[in-house]
Amino acid sequence: MRRISRLTRAAVGVASLALAATACGGTSSESNSGDEGGKDDKGLAIAYDIGGEGDQSFNDAAHAGLQKAEKEFGYRTAAIEPTEGETDADKEQRLASLAKQGYNPVIGVGFAYGPAMKAIAEKYPDTTFGIVDSVVEGKNVASLVFAENEASYLAGVAAAKATETKTVGFVGGVDVPLIHKFEAGYKQGVQDTDPEVKVVSQYLTQTAEEGGFSSPDKGRAAAEGQIEKKADVVYQAAGLSGQGVIEAAAKAKVWAIGVDSDQYEQEALAAYKDYILTSALKDIDGAVFALAKSVEDGKPLTGVQTFDLKSDGVGLSDANPKYAEVPGLTDAVAKAKDGIISGSIKVKTE
CATH class of the missing domain: 3.40.50.2300 (Response regulator)
Structure with missing residues (x-):
């Protein structure tokens, strides 16, 4: 059986600078592929779920999508780690901080970001938000869900x-x-x-x-x-x-x-x-990249975006x-x- 199409498998990682995060005391990995620049130079930001980068699973798949967007579009990206025992208020602060800094889109990786995103998205109508594995209603929110x-x-x-x-x-x-x-x-x-x-x-x-x-x-x-x-x-x-x-x-x-x-x-x-x-x-990396590309193309995805077997959004490896x-x-x-x-x-x- 053909392995699932990995539309957005990350190619070569782009060198990044580890910076102290401004949100919730977590850590941030931020990369700058161009000039020092300002708000317009910033693109995709992701806020990790529990387990963070290095889980060899869910979060790392999202990070692969971020790496592809970073390489493809040549802009700054950010990846923020969660903190132990954090609250919805902490998540709200993290998402708000990324939006204020000019990142667009901002993606919460995991259903735990649902309440925070619902509270924050309407406060930043010019930012496209994405959430993986949950449905959040909002004119500027894309819900990235899988079968x-x-x-x-x-x-x-x-x-x-x-x-x-x-x-x-x-x-x-x-x-x-x-x-x-x-x-x-x-x-x-x-x-x-x-x-x-x-x-x-x-x-x-x-x-x-x-x-x-x-x-x-x-x-x-x-x-x-x-x-x-x-x-x-x-x-x-x-x-x-x-x-x-x-x-x-x-x-x-x-x-x-x-x-x-x-x-x-x-x-x-x-x-x-x-x-x-x-x-x-x-295909979490594919979903993350698709949302980043839609924003880059000036046609941001919103609403429920479902990735199923028919669309090669899920599958089984035969590696x-x-x-x-x-x-x-x-x-x-x-x-x-x-x-x-x-x-x-x-x-x-x-």
Whole structure:
């Protein structure tokens, strides 16, 4: 099966200067590709979700989109880290600070920015705002949402084909509706492929503030528990915590399934890559770049922008050569993909 089209895979990183952030005590990475200039020289800014840059997943995918925009348009960009235990007021301050500095667009990476963006966007009508994984109404807001359930369905098909114990696992970072979509699609994909396969599920925390998306130790412990229950494939939708899941799977010599980015290709996970069967992909970098380009072209995207399997906005990686060696896996995933796109397979969201 053809791997998902990576329309906006970052090419060469542009050198950046690490600066102290003015917003909420976080850290900022800002690059200047042109003159010193002023407001008009500033382009895309992103505010990271919990876990920040280096999660090898969600936030890093957004950063890849920023790097492409920076290289393509030759303007300043900014990437701001979250702070531990921050409030919605902290997020509001961060978004407002970026808008005041002249960045356009300003993107909040993650549903946690929803309340803050709703409060701030109308105060800066000349700035285009974007939010990943949430819907926020506003004349100058683009809601960048994905069909995670569809990619997860394909991950479930792969898991059902790869398991030898007839038991597979799911580790969700936080018990929220967004992650329920991952679990629902995964379970349906498993059951539609082989009803005899059991899915063992666990959420790491009830709230993001408890570290569900930022605690590899929690992910490791959860995966170890599922592996003790005979799970030989474990799919994680847990941000930075997912690194612990992958580590535990590799240590036990069972399969892990990555999320958001192609985690088989992540340098920080290279020691475990032989056990990363595949990854459920979200073209977050593509969505981030698309919004930046729309602003650069003078036709800013607004409203709900949905990235699904049909548009190559989500998909499943086949980068690991062992993927093609699992009997029946490639054909089963291709068939499932065709069914979802045609509408003959309706994927659940909860």
